[in-house]
Amino acid sequence: MTSMATLCQDISTKLERLCLLGAGALLLINVATVMLGVFSRFYRPPIWTTDLAKITLVWMVMLAAAPALKQGEHMAITILVDRLPQNSRRIVCLLRKLCFISILALMIWLGFTYTYKMRLFTIMTLGIKKSLPLMAIPVGMTLMLIEYLLQQFTPTGALVNLSTTEASPSSDTEYQEHGIKER
Amino acid sequence: MAIILLCIFFITLASGLPLFAAMLSTAFAGIIYIDKLGQLRIMIQQFYGGMEPFSLLAIPYFILVGELMSHSGLTSRLLRFSEALVGHLKGGLGYVTVVASIIFAGVNGSAAADASAVGSIMIPAMKKGGYPDSYAAGLTAGSSLIGPIIPPSIFMILFGAMTKTNVGALFIAGVVPGLLLGIAFIIMHRISAARLALPIVNSKFSFKELLLSTGGAIAALFAPGIIVGGILFGFMTPTESGAVACGYVLIMGLMWTRQLSRKGILQSVCNTVRLTSVIFIVIGAATIVGWILSSERLPQQLAPLVMQYASSPSMVLLFISCIIFLIGMFMEEIAALVLLTPVFSPLAAQAGIDPLHFGIVMTLNITIALITPPMGACVYIVSSVGNVPLEKMFKHIWPFVAVALICQLLLIFVPELSLWLPRLLGY
Numbered sequence: 244m245t246s247m248a249t250l251c252q253d254i255s256t257k258l259e260r261l262c263l264l265g266a267g268a269l270l271l272i273n274v275a276t277v278m279l280g281v282f283s284r285f286y287r288p289p290i291w292t293t294d295l296a297k298i299t300l301v302w303m304v305m306l307a308a309a310p311a312l313k314q315g316e317h318m319a320i321t322i323l324v325d326r327l328p329q330n331s332r333r334i335v336c337l338l339r340k341l342c343f344i345s346i347l348a349l350m351i352w353l354g355f356t357y358t359y360k361m362r363l364f365t366i367m368t369l370g371i372k373k374s375l376p377l378m379a380i381p382v383g384m385t386l387m388l389i390e391y392l393l394q395q396f397t398p399t400g401a402l403v404n405l406s407t408t409e410a411s412p413s414s415d416t417e418y419q420e421h422g423i424k425e426r
Numbered sequence: 427m428a429i430i431l432l433c434i435f436f437i438t439l440a441s442g443l444p445l446f447a448a449m450l451s452t453a454f455a456g457i458i459y460i461d462k463l464g465q466l467r468i469m470i471q472q473f474y475g476g477m478e479p480f481s482l483l484a485i486p487y488f489i490l491v492g493e494l495m496s497h498s499g500l501t502s503r504l505l506r507f508s509e510a511l512v513g514h515l516k517g518g519l520g521y522v523t524v525v526a527s528i529i530f531a532g533v534n535g536s537a538a539a540d541a542s543a544v545g546s547i548m549i550p551a552m553k554k555g556g557y558p559d560s561y562a563a564g565l566t567a568g569s570s571l572i573g574p575i576i577p578p579s580i581f582m583i584l585f586g587a588m589t590k591t592n593v594g595a596l597f598i599a600g601v602v603p604g605l606l607l608g609i610a611f612i613i614m615h616r617i618s619a620a621r622l623a624l625p626i627v628n629s630k631f632s633f634k635e636l637l638l639s640t641g642g643a644i645a646a647l648f649a650p651g652i653i654v655g656g657i658l659f660g661f662m663t664p665t666e667s668g669a670v671a672c673g674y675v676l677i678m679g680l681m682w683t684r685q686l687s688r689k690g691i692l693q694s695v696c697n698t699v700r701l702t703s704v705i706f707i708v709i710g711a712a713t714i715v716g717w718i719l720s721s722e723r724l725p726q727q728l729a730p731l732v733m734q735y736a737s738s739p740s741m742v743l744l745f746i747s748c749i750i751f752l753i754g755m756f757m758e759e760i761a762a763l764v765l766l767t768p769v770f771s772p773l774a775a776q777a778g779i780d781p782l783h784f785g786i787v788m789t790l791n792i793t794i795a796l797i798t799p800p801m802g803a804c805v806y807i808v809s810s811v812g813n814v815p816l817e818k819m820f821k822h823i824w825p826f827v828a829v830a831l832i833c834q835l836l837l838i839f840v841p842e843l844s845l846w847l848p849r850l851l852g853y
Contacts (some may be wrong), residue, residue: 266699267692270486277483297478300706302793304477307703310696312444316704318758320801321442333813337487339441346450350469357470380470 251396258312258393263384266307273299291368298369298376305383309390340395347388354381431456431715434515436756439662445758449711456718469714475666476713476764477706479587479664485535486702487668488578491649491675492534492543493697497690500646504529507636507643514631517619519555520565523548524615525567529575529606532650533671535583537796541570542811550813556625561618561823563814567797568826569611569806574793576604578653581763581789583664584709588767591781593664594657595853596789599782599844603790606843607833608815613735614829645678658851705760712764719765725772732773742777743784743838746770747791751831754795759803782853786844787837794830797823 273296280292311317324335358381364373432453438448453469495501505526512521528546534540545566552562577597586593599610618624640647653671656662664672679686719725736742749772754762767788772782796804799820809816837843 259776263696263699266703267695270490270699271697272671273483274487274490274669277487277666278673281666281670296483297480300483301474301477303486303699304703304706305701308707309699311703316700317444317446317707318704319442319444320439323440324442335441339443342438342441342451345441345446346447346454349454350450350473353466353470357467359824360467377470377474380474417689 248397250311251393255313255393258386258390259313262306262310266303266310267426268304269299269303273303277338294366294368298366298379301376302379305379306386308383309386312387312390313394343391344388349390350384351381351388354378354384428719428722430459431718433451435715445761446707446711449708449715449761453711453718454570456484456715460718460722462545471711472714472717476710478692481583481587481593481663482706482709484578484583484593484665484668485580485705486698487665487672488535488580489539489701490694490698491535491668492539492633493694494672494679494686494691495533495646495649496543497650497686497694498675499532499683499685500643500675501522502547503639503683504646505544505547507639507647510632510636510639517615517622517624519548519552519557520562520615520619520624521612523552523565524572524608524611527566527572528576528605529647531573531604531648532645532653533578534573535572535580537573537793537804538807540573541567541807544570545808546811549808549814553812558622559812559814561622563612563808563812563819564811564822564826565615566607567585567802567808567819567823568614568810568829569608570804571793571797571830572604572607572611575607575786575790577601577650577657578664578668579789581759581792582785583852584760584763585785585788586664588764589781589785590772591785592853595848596785597654597657597664598848598851598853599786600789602843602847603786603833603837607761607790607830607837610829610833611826614825645682649674708758708761709748709764710817712761716727716765716768720768725769728769729773729776733777736777739777739779740839742774742785743779744835747775747787747834747838750788750791751794751798754792754801755798756801757795757803759792759795762795763788780841780845782848783837783841783844787834789833790837794827794834797830798827799823829845 276292276296276299280288280296283289308317324332324339327335354377358374358377360376362372362374364372365371366376431452435448435452438451439445443451450469457466457469479520505522508522508526508529509518510519512525517522523544525549527540530540530544534543545563549559549562549566552565552699553559562737573579577600579597579600582600583593585591586596649671653667656667657664676686676691679690732742732745736745750762750766753766757765770788771781771784775781796797796802801803802823805819805823806816808814809819
């Protein structure tokens with residue numbers, strides 16, 4: 244393994260841990276916030292619990308997107324591509340990579356411009372700018388793009404080259420505990 | 427226009443792009459097609475809006491409940507209880523699988539969680555007990571369909587959020603159809619047990635073992651009571667009941683079973699956030715496509731076409747079900763639900779179909795897609811946890827699909843099956 248590949252793998256692992264740490268913490272905050280809303284119902288219920296729960300959910304989702312991409316959990320069907328002749332497959336894979344990078348780049352650009360436009364609005368219950376929750380989308384997409392690009396330089400990059408061999412199990416379906424991944 | 431978008435979607439999906447990226451590509455193409463490039467920010471608005479409804483918060487909670495149950499040993503206690511209850515019957519392990527799925531369905535909102543948790547223990551046990559591996563795997567996959575019908579249910583939460591239908595009422599409406607599905611698989615297994623001459627595991631019923639296993643599983647059996655009871659008595663919304671269930675299972679794992687380690691909690695949280703992320707990004711992307719289809723008035727264009735051929739509400743439902751079944755075979759289930767709900771719910775309303783009835787029919791329809799080739803997610807899971815070749819599973823899954831479809835037809839033509847309980851409870 245080249246030093247470049249090792250470096251990319253290290254960065255990728257650290258990025259994954261950092262994202263999972265942030266997303267996990269947000270999930271726990273989220274559960275605690277909603278439970279606080281339930282149990283304080285009979286005594287001065289705070290008005291901000293619902294909004295905080297929504298914001299932490301969106302941030303959690305977007306932070307965990309990059310680790311999910313690294314683990315190959317975003318459902319992709321490549322059974323058809325895998326049956327193509329080698330030259331055709333190379334072309335399709337290249338187009339797929341370009342398309343994926345373009346879509347992420349588009350969402351990053353749209354996300355940041357829209358977030359900037361919304362900086363003037365405030366969420367009344369929390370007293371924060373509306374751009375803070377919206378920022379989750381471009382940040383999450385940026386992390387996904389970084390993760391994807393890092394994977395192109397590592398030997399395990401096959402995961403994120405999106406080459407799952409079968410129609411892999413869908414979203415709410417892959418139970419990591421049992422290591423289920425159709426590849 | 428819808429046909430063009432569908433073609434773009436399937437081409438991008440077939441190229442191997444992740445589902446959410448294929449949907450975002452389709453949405454971008456749709457915005458270009460309807461000449462609204464100046465309104466590209468709608469992609470972000472809709473993407474965020476699709477993930478934001480408070481009711482959707484219940485999804486990660488119910489995933490976390492299932493994860494924590496697996497790591498805290500509550501799942502194996504539920505299986506022991508199921509075995510004590512029905513293990514003495516002929517072909518007992520099959521009954522244990524179905525009963526365990528029914529009980530597990532009351533705690534976890536996902537068929538996948540059910541297939542994974544029950545399958546990883548029951549398929550090896552059934553194989554060891556002399557069951558044909560394809561039958562053992564098929565029964566597990568079939569039984570996992572009960573998961574999203576008996577409350578809580580991820581699909582119902584999604585449907586409720588999208589159609590502004592009361593999620594609590596949907597949960598209550600799912601009880602009878604879920605039990606009906608369970609009974610159907612029990613009947614099917616009874617017939618198969620005689621035909622395949624399946625063995626009995628425990629030679630006789632032991633009341634002592636039943637009491638012991640009930641004592642062991644009491645904490646797990648209490649969880650559905652918290653979830654459904656909290657909603658029923660108006661203490662909590664489905665979202666809040668999910669959060670409380672998380673807290674309850676966490677406490678039980680730490681203090682009752684004492685099997686939940688720090689590592690187990692960490693693993694549960696990591697798995698939950700990744701799975702939730704995958705689901706929600708698909709929801710966000712599908713919301714954009716759904717908005718494009720709605721803004722192009724697809725439901726309104728579809729209504730006269732359907733009404734022309736389907737005279738009664740039941741026939742409209744049957745027509746919708748056929749379309750959903752076909753699309754569900756080739757599309758990921760959550761994506762199918764998010765895309766098709768805005769298209770078909772106005773149609774159902776126009777035909778005078780009760781939203782609760784439509785919600786249950788739609789949920790069951792999407793759920794059946796989880797075991798239909800070539801995209802049935804539960805088939806892949808069961809194949810993996812049970813070490814059963816995929817080809818073998820796809821060949822032998824059809825009887826289980828047929829049983830589920832018979833239940834679906836019953837639901838379509840007898841609306842009272844889903845509406846009786848909610849009406850009784852004043853919804």
